[in-house]
Amino acid sequence: MLPEKFVLADRVLQVAPSPTLAVNAKAKALKAAGADVLNFSVGEPDMPTPVHVCEAGKRAIDQGHTRYTPVAGIVELRAAICAKVKADHDWAYEPDQVQVCCGGKHGLYNIFQAILNPGDEVLIPAPYWVSYPPMVQLAGGTPVIVPLAEANNFDLDPEVLAGYVTAKTKAIVLNSPSNPTGAVFSQKALAAVAQMAYKNGWLVISDDMYEELTYTDVRIPHILHADPRLKEQTVISNGVSKSFAMTGWRIGWSIGPMEVIRAMNRIQSQSTSNPAAPSQYAALAALQGPQEFPGRLREAFIPRRAFFVDALQSIPGVTCVTPKGAFYVFPNFSAYYGKSCNGQVIEGSVSLADYLLSEAKVATVPGAAFGADAFIRFSFATSMEVIVKGMERIKIALAALQ
Numbered sequence: 001m002l003p004e005k006f007v008l009a010d011r012v013l014q015v016a017p018s019p020t021l022a023v024n025a026k027a028k029a030l031k032a033a034g035a036d037v038l039n040f041s042v043g044e045p046d047m048p049t050p051v052h053v054c055e056a057g058k059r060a061i062d063q064g065h066t067r068y069t070p071v072a073g074i075v076e077l078r079a080a081i082c083a084k085v086k087a088d089h090d091w092a093y094e095p096d097q098v099q100v101c102c103g104g105k106h107g108l109y110n111i112f113q114a115i116l117n118p119g120d121e122v123l124i125p126a127p128y129w130v131s132y133p134p135m136v137q138l139a140g141g142t143p144v145i146v147p148l149a150e151a152n153n154f155d156l157d158p159e160v161l162a163g164y165v166t167a168k169t170k171a172i173v174l175n176s177p178s179n180p181t182g183a184v185f186s187q188k189a190l191a192a193v194a195q196m197a198y199k200n201g202w203l204v205i206s207d208d209m210y211e212e213l214t215y216t217d218v219r220i221p222h223i224l225h226a227d228p229r230l231k232e233q234t235v236i237s238n239g240v241s242k243s244f245a246m247t248g249w250r251i252g253w254s255i256g257p258m259e260v261i262r263a264m265n266r267i268q269s270q271s272t273s274n275p276a277a278p279s280q281y282a283a284l285a286a287l288q289g290p291q292e293f294p295g296r297l298r299e300a301f302i303p304r305r306a307f308f309v310d311a312l313q314s315i316p317g318v319t320c321v322t323p324k325g326a327f328y329v330f331p332n333f334s335a336y337y338g339k340s341c342n343g344q345v346i347e348g349s350v351s352l353a354d355y356l357l358s359e360a361k362v363a364t365v366p367g368a369a370f371g372a373d374a375f376i377r378f379s380f381a382t383s384m385e386v387i388v389k390g391m392e393r394i395k396i397a398l399a400a401l402q
């Protein structure tokens with residue numbers, strides 16, 4: 001017990017606890033009690049890290065790469081990251097414009113810490129990845145949530161966006177393909193938003209974590225292709241967590257203007273120093289070794305996505321936009337809100353997720369966590385068998401709601 005007069009920092013109290021926690025805690029308790037819980041809440045590929053990557057991590061330890069590295073990460077890895085964006089996108093960056101950090105999440109945290117002053121506003125299209133608003137708040141900034149419409153396939157709408165711009169707008173976060181919707185922003189919308197960003201001098205934060213996991217034949221649009229002038233005011237966030245099934249290795253990176261990266265290095269030098277050395281060597285092997293792994297993930301996800309979307313769309317009252325990337329489906333269940341079963345009233349996404357867990361033994365993430373209460377997020381980074389079984393249970397549970 002803390003002393004009676006001891007108070008925690010205001011900044012902690014500012015950040016709301018995640019609405020997913022309640023469902024997660026309940027899922028764990030049910031599992032521990034022996035219940036057959038099907039888990040659709042996972043945000044990581046269901047394949048192991050490629051063997052050659054694991055071997056590189058082990059070799060790094062054997063070779064003595066077990067000490068501090070430069071704050072921004074080993075230069076070989078930063079050079080490999082530059083080579084990758086050059087090959088993939090024809091963008092020219094120097095290793096000094098790259099910071100390697102402890103996962104994409106940490107990189108985004110560093111960006112906000114480096115750029116925000118109290119009152120600075122950051123435009124965040126919603127549905128958004130859960131961590132953007134609290135990260136902005138923890139850096140003293142103000143998240144400004146810009147709704148995206150399901151009817152518009154969750155694409156950016158520059159006219160809607162314009163309504164949220166103020167003199168305090170300092171940055172915008174773009175995440176395409178998106179977690180949780182799987183949406184890919186259109187070239188047209190990105191070009192219009194690029195023009196706004198350029199004219200107003202905003203920093204663009206492009207979270208490209210799922211760029212390797214897309215279900216289209218053509219390369220997806222990117223704001224830096226829409227308007228290359230933005231390179232001087234864009235920070236790209238990416239990593240190996242999703243594309244190489246390396247969530248536990250904790251390696252991500254940010255690429256951008258030298259001044260911003262230097263400021264982020266200052267923050268990193270006073271917090272984590274550097275990401276784990278063996279993990280950096282493993283990430284280097286991922287980038288320099290065979291590149292077929294993300295394609296294998298895609299191949300595995302394609303039939304699951306097709307089955308999931310069809311099954312959801314066949315449920316009365318449910319709508320579901322087909323995801324163009326990532327490994328989530330984000331159906332709209334609001335037609336079931338206000339209904340009940342055995343006295344359990346479905347008030348919104350949190351109570352629906354709770355109901356699906358208790359009645360169908362299916363763990364999901366409520367849309368409220370992503371700023372979109374009409375929806376529920378399902379991850380299809382799980383086996384087809386689990387998906388088929390889960391959908392059967394969900395249909396039965398929904399049919400029981402009156």
Ligand code: PLP
Pocket residue numbers: 043102103104105106129175178179207209239240241242247251252
């Ligand atoms: N950005 C998005 C959109 C994500 O979904 C995630 C992880 O779920 C991250 C960033 C962070 O990834 P990492 O595990 O590398 O921190």
